[in-house]
Amino acid sequence: MSTGRPRATSRDTIAEAACELFLERGFEGTTVADITQRAGVSRSSFFNYFTSKSAILWAGLDEAISAAEAALRAGERVPDVLGRLVDELVPDSLAVGIVHGAAMGISAELAEERAVRTGRLARAVADRHAADGMTRLAAEARAAGEAGAVFAAVWAWASSGPPRGRLGSLLDEALRAVDGGAVP
Amino acid sequence: MSTGRPRATSRDTIAEAACELFLERGFEGTTVADITQRAGVSRSSFFNYFTSKSAILWAGLDEAISAAEAALRAGERVPDVLGRLVDELVPDSLAVGIVHGAAMGISAELAEERAVRTGRLARAVADRHAADGMTRLAAEARAAGEAGAVFAAVWAWASSGPPRGRLGSLLDEALRAVDGGAVP
């Protein structure tokens, strides 16, 4: 199982150095070279641990989304998948980014990345709805609301200082808001 | 009003050359240098006409979204703004991209850009809802659904070959789907 040269660093080491720098100089103001220099590794090595600079913040959530995509493709029901998504979520570095977003000067950058993830999740949900017989139009519209509810809940959760409530109940509230527009 | 050197090219000239190349080699397979070469201008000039390569496709929609943002900030009601957004929309190059998305090999690229725009619109809508007294959580969730409905309608409209129906009625249908999930 363990042959070959042992790793000289770790994702956490790099992520830690990166988050420090993000708080000091902002996200855009920090280059990959800066990160690797502080972490004490070469720039090449960085890409052995993260596929991109933004992946430092989003790796955890991206994994959870991938799992949700797979579950949806496998035919699981939408509410169940979304519930599990937020339950299994470990926001790690991302929570730091959300909370200090303004300080890190990445509110805009963060909003954009959030939108991309919302879109990814929405697409998977929409495919599920469509497979269940919904119109493509209706499926995409509803999916956008449901995916948006997930991220609204995650953001609200991260933004509220500890002790934080259950993420699951925030999600329920958000999902009710999507439906309940006509019935306030 | 008109002093100084006259323009030697136009946005349309560049956009036309670009769309040709997108169809030939795909979006990612086309570099800015390729575009300017075919259009007969320098690479520097490109950025006097478009802020980025993707702006070629999205300029029209981005303008419409900016107008919607302003209207929302000015206090206009959400349904009115969304209705006007799709009414005033001239999809121009974007429609080409949507229709030939697969051929251009930009389905993924297109989905991502779409998500970013959906997020931008959703944010503006959410701010409006929040200003109207909604919880931040509820405002973001509902806004995501409404913004998603807009884009679902635009995509459905572009994807359906001519003669296309009214975009406005597609939007209404999509918005009903957001609400009506519980009442099919």
Next chain:
DNA sequence: CTCGATTGTTGTACCGCGTCCAACAATACG
């Protein structure tokens, strides 16, 4: 201990997007 096989690390070269800037060209106006 030595020899591969395997895995991690590093430097370097490269590409494309986007920014910046200084030089130059073409028009209108006084």
Next chain:
DNA sequence: CGTATTGTTGGACGCGGTACAACAATCGAG
């Protein structure tokens, strides 16, 4: 005529990301 204004161009640069070949450190087999 100059002169101000606006457009065009080329070049240099920084950054993110990819590709790859060279090198280092470990393990197991003989």
